[in-house]
Amino acid sequence: QKEVEQDPGPLSVPEGAIVSLNCTYSNSAFQYFMWYRQYSRKGPELLMYTYSSGNKEDGRFTAQVDKSSKYISLFIRDSQPSDSATYLCAMSAPGSGNTGKLIFGQGTTLQVKP
Amino acid sequence: KAGVTQTPRYLIKTRGQQVTLSCSPISGHRSVSWYQQTPGQGLQFLFEYFSETQRNKGNFPGRFSGRQFSNSRSEMNVSTLELGDSALYLCASSLEVMGDTQYFGPGTRLTVL
Numbered sequence: 001q002k003e004v005e006q007d008p009g010p011l012s013v014p015e016g017a018i019v020s021l022n023c024t025y026s027n028s029a030f031q032y033f034m035w036y037r038q039y040s041r042k043g044p045e046l047l048m049y050t051y052s053s054g055n056k057e058d059g060r061f062t063a064q065v066d067k068s069s070k071y072i073s074l075f076i077r078d079s080q081p082s083d084s085a086t087y088l089c090a091m092s093a094p095g096s097g098n099t100g101k102l103i104f105g106q107g108t109t110l111q112v113k114p
Numbered sequence: 115k116a117g118v119t120q121t122p123r124y125l126i127k128t129r130g131q132q133v134t135l136s137c138s139p140i141s142g143h144r145s146v147s148w149y150q151q152t153p154g155q156g157l158q159f160l161f162e163y164f165s166e167t168q169r170n171k172g173n174f175p176g177r178f179s180g181r182q183f184s185n186s187r188s189e190m191n192v193s194t195l196e197l198g199d200s201a202l203y204l205c206a207s208s209l210e211v212m213g214d215t216q217y218f219g220p221g222t223r224l225t226v227l
Contacts (some may be wrong), residue, residue, distance in 0.1 A: 036216065043118075043204055043218035044157075088157065099169045099206070100147040100162025102216060107156060 003027050006089055006105025015114050019076040023089035023105045028068065029105075030091040033065050035074045038086045038107070047087075048074065079112045086110070118203040118207050118219035126225045135222045139186050139207030141149065146188040147171075147216060148180060151202040160203075166211060185198055192224075200226045 006023045012054040013019055021035075032051055036044035050056050052071075056063045062075040072091075076083055090104040092098055117137045127133050141160040148160040159172040163182035186207075192199055202223050204216050206216035 010121075036218075041223075046215055046217060049215050090157075093154045097170065099164065100145050100216070101145070101159045101170050101172070102149075102157075103159070104149075104157040 001026065001064060001105075003103050004089065007040060007108055008106050010109040010111060012111045012113060013079055015079060015081060015113070017079050018108065019083070019112075020076040021080050021087050021089075021108050021110070023072050023091075024070055025091060025103075027074075027091075027093065027103075028067075028095035029095070030093045031065070031094055033072050034090040034102070035063055035092060036059075036088040037083075038088060040085075044088055061072075064102055079108045079110075081112050081114050084111045118205060118217055119204075120205050120219040120222050122222060123138060123220065124223050124225075126227065127195050128227050129195055129197060131195050132191060133224060134189055134191050135203055135205075135224075137188045137190075137205030137207075137219060139188070139205075140217055142209070143207035143217075144186050144210050145214075146182060146186065147206045147208075148188070148190050149204045149206065151204055151221070152200075157205045158206070160190065195226045196220070197226050200224060 035048040038044045055065045060077045086107040088107045090102040095104045145164045147162040151157045162170040182188045202221045204221045206218045207215045208214045
């Protein structure tokens with residue numbers, strides 16, 4: 001079983017829809033949670049960063065972390081065709097044995113249709 | 115501020131050869147991490163360097179190695195290439211603070227024939 005599970009999709013929605021992307025994880029030591037967006041043939045671009053539990057909002061994007069359930073989510077409001085990309089969740093744990101190491105989900109491919 | 119840069123962007127090699135990839139981090143960032151991305155395995159951590167020292171290493175064979183220079187630029191080397199090494203190799207940089215966000219470069223796409 002992978003440490004981080006993410007449904008690869010693909011997920012197809014109409015323009016303007018609310019998109020919900022999710023990841024579950026098994027390692028309770030994870031403290032730092034990130035969402036990256038990756039366009040085809042590009043490197044991942046950081047979208048959201050959350051420390052421990054709670055919600056964080058940035059424009060049309062909201063990230064939620066529920067450590068009790070080991071579950072994180074990314075919501076995209078008023079989705080646009082330009083949001084079509086692969087969304088990767090990533091997380092890391094503190095400690096000298098984890099420096100610089102992010103554990104990624106498989107990525108969810110999202111298509112927003114005009 | 116310029117982002118993370120990686121060179122070359124594309125490489126084609128044959129089995130048994132070796133390859134060196136280069137990464138220049140964001141100015142002021144001292145930590146550089148390397149990842150391998152494949153369709154089957156996704157993004158997997160290779161190793162991390164800080165102040166010219168490897169601080170952490172993922173579960174890859176010894177054919178994968180790296181180093182970091184005094185200006186924080188980093189290189190990774192893969193020796194005796196195998197077909198399965200075909201992948202997008204990504205470099206990410208961050209400040210030295212634990213849990214700090216990592217910023218990725220565009221990657222080097224390596225094809226092994």
